[in-house]
Each structure stands twice: as structure tokens, then as C-alpha cells.
Amino acid sequence: MSDHEDLLRPSLTGSSAPATAIYSARTGYVASFLGGPVAGAVIAMLNSWRLRRLSRDWPLAVFAVAMLYAMYWWEFQQGGDAWLMGHFGRSGPRVLSALSSLMFFGGVYLLHRTSYRNMQIMGLQPPSGWVPGLIAIIIGLGVTALFIFVLVP
Numbered sequence: 001m002s003d004h005e006d007l008l009r010p011s012l013t014g015s016s017a018p019a020t021a022i023y024s025a026r027t028g029y030v031a032s033f034l035g036g037p038v039a040g041a042v043i044a045m046l047n048s049w050r051l052r053r054l055s056r057d058w059p060l061a062v063f064a065v066a067m068l069y070a071m072y073w074w075e076f077q078q079g080g081d082a083w084l085m086g087h088f089g090r091s092g093p094r095v096l097s098a099l100s101s102l103m104f105f106g107g108v109y110l111l112h113r114t115s116y117r118n119m120q121i122m123g124l125q126p127p128s129g130w131v132p133g134l135i136a137i138i139i140g141l142g143v144t145a146l147f148i149f150v151l152v153p
Helices: 002-008 025-050 059-077 080-088 092-122 130-151
Strands: none
Touching: 025 059, 025 092, 025 130, 059 080, 059 092, 059 130, 080 092
């Protein structure tokens, strides 16, 4: 009988921590679209902080800043601006910015999709994202302006 005592021990333990609601996907989308990848990273980091996994997700913020810098470095230092205008017209640089921001949001959504789904299943309402979204947009635009100021000859 002593050989089978392990079968009677529970293998799953319950968590006493309450479920956590994160900022909505709409907040991340609007912040990314209007403020660029850095704004999307700010919302993603706030969500990671709320989920207590910031120590695991912080490279995403570094990637957003590096991606934005590399994009503007290519545009303003390597002739990418002229290439974009030649192939896509005057709106070429804006198209690149919008596409990179939306692709970044897609990556953030994939990172937090389980949490979004769990919120929906549990009926949790996301916290209001107006203030964090506006702050993220301002930070994103500020970093973008700083990079443009540094990189434009």
C-alpha cells in the first residue's frame, strides 16, 4: 500500500491570487497606431506589470525602441526616405510607420492573448485605458521626435 501513496496526493494546487484584468486590446491598438511601437510597448509593459511578468517581458520594450531607431536610421541616414517616396509616393514614410506599429501591436496581442481570453471567459472588465493610453502616446511621440531630431542631418 505504501507504494501507491503518491497516487492519493493532489498534483495540482489552486492559486489564491485573484484574476488580473489588463488594459484592453483596443487600448494597445490605438496607442500603437497613434504613438508608434514605443507607445504600444508602454501599454504592453503596463499589462506585463499587472500580470506580474515584467521581468520576463521587458525585452519587448527594448525591441520596440531598437526597431523604431533602426527604422528611422534607415530612413534618414541610408536613403530609405527617398526609396519609400519613390515607390509609395509622399505617403511612403507614413505607410512604413503605420505598418510597423500595427505589426508590433500584433506581436503584443499574441504575447498577451491568453490573458485577453481569460478575461473574456471570467467576465472581467479591463480597467480604463484612457489615461495610460494618452501617456503612452505622448511617450511614443516624444521618443519618435527625439530620434528624428538626432538622426535628421
